Amino acid sequence: MTHSTDTISALKSGPKTEKGVTYCPNCESGTLEAFYEVKSIPVHSVLLMPSRDHALGYPQRDLKLGFCSSCGFISNMVFDPTVHEYSTSCEESQGFSPTFTAFARSLAERWVEEYDLKGKTALEIGCGKGEFLAMMVESGMAKGIGIDPAYIPERLDTPAADKLEFIQDLYDERYTELKADAVCCRHTLEHISPTSAFMRMVSQNIGEQTETVLLFELPDVYRVLKEAAFWDIYYEHCSYFTTGSLARLFRRHGFRPVELDLEYDKQYITIAGYPDGGQPSPLIEGEDDLATVTAEVKRFKEKFQKLRSDWISKVDAFKAEGKRTVVWGGGSKAVSFLTTLGLKDQIDFVVDINPHKHGKFIPGTGHEVRDPETLRVEKPDCVILMNPVYEKEVSEQLAGMGLSPVILPV
Ligand SMILES: [Zn+2]
CATH class of the missing domain: 3.40.50.150 (Vaccinia Virus protein VP39)
Incomplete structure (x- = not known):
């Protein structure tokens, strides 16, 4: 970092x-x-x-x-x-x-x-x-x-x-x-x-x-x-x-x-x-x-x-069922996770609370980083959480938006 x-x-x-x-x-x-x-x-x-x-x-x-x-x-x-x-x-x-x-x-x-x-x-x-x-x-x-x-x-x-x-x-x-x-x-x-x-x-x-x-x-x-x-x-x-x-x-x-x-x-x-x-x-x-x-x-x-x-297998299965998966956290962990797994359209986009990252793209895979607020509209079925230490913070924020997606911490 x-x-x-x-x-x-x-x-x-x-x-x-x-x-x-x-x-x-x-x-x-x-x-x-x-x-x-x-x-x-x-x-x-x-x-x-x-x-x-x-x-x-x-x-x-x-x-x-x-x-x-x-x-x-x-x-x-x-x-x-x-x-x-x-x-x-x-x-x-x-x-x-x-x-x-x-x-x-x-x-x-x-x-x-x-x-x-x-x-x-x-x-x-x-x-x-x-x-x-x-x-x-x-x-x-x-x-x-x-x-x-x-x-x-x-x-x-x-x-x-x-x-x-x-x-x-x-x-x-x-x-x-x-x-x-x-x-x-x-x-x-x-x-x-x-x-x-x-x-x-x-x-x-x-x-x-x-x-x-x-x-x-x-x-x-x-x-x-x-x-x-x-x-x-x-x-x-x-x-x-x-x-x-x-x-x-x-x-x-x-x-x-x-x-x-x-x-x-x-x-x-x-x-x-x-x-x-x-x-x-x-x-x-x-x-x-x-x-x-x-x-x-x-x-x-x-x-x-x-x-x-x-x-x-997990993200491929979500994709096959027509479900929407996003990654929470647009830092180094997300870049490594996405590029090491070679993920592409199985992931819709990435969200991050840092406003300086919004509208930018993940090197290697090209996923866009957006404001978590956009999830109100996009309504993901699954959120892959890049840092488990933020699980409470993130689930509270999602609940506050009226959302209850599956949260998968890495
Ligand atoms: Zn040595």
Whole structure:
């Protein structure tokens, strides 16, 4: 959902292949072994298209996930960072959903409280539109510095505006002068292919500040593997972590994890860590997961194939009965769900509560994104819900329109 694929243009380079061996860019010692492949998916799934033609003609690339059995990291082995376009047209913000906003606010409050950050300074790498950084400051921090090429000033409405500073740029070694008590990085690391190089740069920029806390949040791939949640795998995400592989990355770069949690219906990992000063420390809960993750990777392909054929049979059957199916949620999950399954006229259109997405089209399949209000007239028989965490919110909204379609959460 972030853009900070950019952070990465600066760091360019995917997994390095040498004599047929693909080295792991996360531990720089293991090798990646392929276990899941999808051909021709849109290179971007957060940029919606202005017309159906643009959407259908949007650049596509292959995705091939490889697993490193040394560190547990998963990476798109054929990722090409040069295909990404970054600009302020990036519609990555989830800030329009009340559920997501409430989650982000409680996370900001918790982090400020637990890491004693009142009156202190936060730096957010890949801050998007700056909503989260504003919440950190509204929760008591004295100052927030956000850095992101996709930052748009006029979109942020916060009482903390005078304590916020934004830099519309990529974060790299030029920014070592930006000192902070907390370095946040949310939904960004998954866009970075050379994760070890990125963490090395962050660690060097922090330098000797042993009190600085690193606060990261990113998708958990263990759930994706276990549920074969293929809609959570898409081109922008070249790097996939579990709690254990993320903690191991922190430790390799001199950070001692003190928090390793699953949040937001267990979809996201939150991790906090301090510079370890070269001292060893005991493992915390969630770190020791390499064996279980390896087992799930082995089972993934079979689970995915079954799930894919189940979904296709379901939507084909609705179509054959003359029923109308729509998808709720016009974000990356919908793009991946529709393109991975190769769905076309089985789905009428997509709805999303974000008004900035209305009238745009899904790259790859060309489905239109509309205002959920149009469902009053279109009266769908079935709503495929891209994020189960919104089930209550969506069913209430549908009931409020006098509608009672079958709701199928992914
Ligand atoms: Zn590795």
